[in-house]
Amino acid sequence: MTELLTAAQMRAIEQAAIESGEVTGLELMERAGRGVVDAVFEEWPELAKAPHRAVVLCGPGNNGGDGFVVARLLKEWGWEVEVFLYGDPDKLPPDAKVNYERWDGKTNAWGPNLVSIAGSADLLVDSLFGIGLNRPVPDEIWEEIAVLYGGPRPKRAVAIDVPSGLNGDTGLDPAEDCSIFVVDLTVTFHKKKVGHESNFGPDFCGKTVVKDIGL
Template identity: 50%
Template structure:
């Protein structure tokens, strides 16, 4: 097994684990979400106790499903959590959809849909006001897109630009890889087109995207999830 994995190699590992019966997709998603929280608390010990506030950006795939697990687990720990969903939940993969439903059933009033595939400027302004307006947000989690992304995120430009404009107002955490970073580097030339991570939490092994975009990843922590 190579020390650095491509997206296709990681997916092959996951598929082999599912096919062997070693783990289900839901179990793996739960482990991934918990491992992000473990890494967050290891990196920022002051967040492990007390009341804090998180904003979670969830995308249309399994990375978004990880985000819903993170939201639920932080809420259970006593955090104030707001989710922004960049997806049609009915079109999400089965396991991601299940975790969406678990979150919405738990806290129905704390999820805000944003237009997919193109975020409206007014929605980005609302996101900025709610996430950064009162200066109390502690953590922004990027669970929009994971490894293997191969197209620019032009529809998300207003959200990404808002994150960059408030770069020092919160601790920015990327799940697996910062959104907007492809396997060979940024998918667009502008620095603000990639989520500005302070911490990137990836699973099993470092990924090729990290090596080609180190300046966007912040601190990289590899978490083992039983593959």
């Protein structure tokens, strides 16, 4: 039987590795971002053959930090990358803020431009909220995502850890109205989480792949 982890178990594993001196949080974030890019190219090999266009949606926590790593790596690959940040960059957690600063590009504020820019993207990256989310997605986020779903959709969508809005422990939506990002591919780390296999998880995650980040 495949072992499934809760969010608390995953945090404990990461924290133990950091406290042991084996790895830093910043290194884990870099490995996670690289794992996402590798998974995208494995799932869609055509994307690795030539530069394309990506829109990366970054949230106010470490999941957003993973997104900034993905944005930087795709830009280094030659892609055109647009980043939308929900939240105040000055309030990002330390590791996420480092990767925000390493992202040497323009960051768009959350707003109505998202729909027009994201709708024609070759790849949409959901790094808004991760496995620790235990509250509904804020209305101002969901309003833009709902409009995006109702109009031109990006060709491919990938979520980092879980689709935003999905509780990583239950596979449910705290808002109880299915305000969950729908993606084609979900990339998680170390082991699958309970929410990937429970309730709404399989429907909203698309294909879930696990990437090793050295834990």
